[in-house]
Amino acid sequence: MPASKTALALATAGFLAAAPAFARNDPGPATYDAALKDKTVVLVPMSTGEDLAQGWAHYVGDAVKAAGGKFEVRDPNWNTEAGAQAITEAINSKPAVIIVQAPDLQSYSKLFRRAQEAGIYVIQVDNPTNYPTEAFVGSNWTKLGELEAQAVINGCGPNSSKEIGLIQGDQTNSSSLDQYTGIQNVLKDHPDFKIVAQPDSNWDASTARSVATTLIQQHPNVCGIIDYWDATAQGTAAAIRAAGKTGKITLATTGGGEQADCNLLDTGVIDALVATDVPNQSRDVITTIKFLMQSGIKPGTVKTWLYTPEHITTKADIKNGTCWNLKDFAKSK
């Protein structure tokens, strides 16, 4: 099409001719490049063995390195003391940003303040605490609980027994408590549905299996079970399987949305997953870091909450890319 080609050529020529007019002093690229150059970002998750932490480390780590920064991960291996030590050491090495997944509401509050006083930005991920810092990036656990309850109500249907069981975590962790609140919120709107039992798994799959077995034994009409974590849902699913109730009891849970979760959905081990969107959550963390580093804001003076949008995933929703895959990380390295 010669006409359009000519037009394109003219436009290009015009653009080139006009180019000197655009050669203004754009501070953008230089500011962007300087923001993270040779700066250090430290991630202190609860353990580097969990899928969430591996996802953050990959996505955030890559972005920080691509922007010229250094990225370090410390592994407290589920130990609150070790985590406190890791944060203390991190503060002493004066990084620009510390990203922390706190194990509970209170333990790290003083450390967060110390970090901010030392001029370090603190971003909290996944588990909220009583001490808000520059940013919290993670799930709204109450919302997660609401979605789980909705998934189970959908799964049970209007003509079911409307009996629901919960396999809770430990009733001390904020994620456990907030999920419970969320479930209660939804049940208020569905007064005919009731919780018949709510034992704890203490985050252990074989305990989950034992208590779920007892739950089904005691309440054979139960039509849906909410397990607070995908790793323990394996145990709950085993109990459902052993009772011959696969497909009759809807099992909803939360997870990191890693490929293992999609496999569980695909094979019918779990029926509904409210997944934490790790790639997008990581992007929120990255954007926050880049904003803070360019802003000149003094640490401790702003507070932000960025909740990751969550939704219910069922087997029917699975397509390529629904779950992220840890194995891809190994390939990309």
Added chain:
Amino acid sequence: MTGWFLLLGRRRQEDTVFLLTILLFLTFSFVLHGFLTTGNIIALLRSVALLGILAVGMGIVVIGRGIDLSLVAILAISVAVFLNLLGQSYPIGIALLLALVGVIAVGALNGVLTAYAEMPAIFATLATGTFVYGLGRSQFLTQDVIYLPPGHDLFTAFGNARLASIPVEVVVFAFILVGAFLWLRFSKYGRYIYLIGDNLNAARNAGLPVRPVIVLQYVVSALLAFVAGLIMAAGIHSMNTRIVNSSLLYDVILVVVIGGIGLSGGKGGVRNLIVGTLLIGILLNGMTILDISDLYQNLIKATVLLAALIVDGVLNPRDEQTDQQGDI
């Protein structure tokens, strides 16, 4: 008060615990709706069978006057590595063999450290447990939760298998109980364990192969941990290495001590393990039916353990001989 202890003193601890078990069973049967049903009793046995298998391993070591704090680490890491090998498409036989070699090596290491290097068992096994966990997590495993890869139907079928409606865990537990009973009661090495546990120096002076027997008892407990782990993984199709940080190890010690196998060694047997396992099984099942939260469950379990230790102290007072041998 003195009278109560005297009444107790005429019994062995296991009888007292057995009485308590029956009492608890009857109470729950009357009070808890749905407790006394075939389904619930089978579920109860099933959920406590793994604990029971581990308790047999721990019990054998404690009779020999040792303790094995690496049991849960061995269970978690050996089976996680096994599942990981399956995930890397190793044939199941090879994967099983490799894991088995590792398990025996760690058990033997425990034995060598306590028998030959003469380290206190409590420190040696604490160290090997941490070592096994650290080595496994850092060198072989990239995640906490290792899933069973698809396509191992035989393995999962084993997890769901039932013998005349009795789940496979319970059947294996029963076999292990019978095996342990025969071994401890009638075999030469089984008797040696009692003698060594009762008085190590006397056993050595009498010419018993003290050190090899101690190594053997730790290998046996490591193997039982592996069996328990395999059954666990066959049931839930995964292994979460985080179980190392759970209270499972303390529950195992709870069963052994409550059953009445004195920590000073040389006493007790399979009967104690059965009684201890049943009591804890009934207690856990009842508390779950009652929807008691985990915090309170731990409180109740701890109270029962403390009571058992106090009764153990009263019934088996320290004498000159046991004091000289030192504590584990």
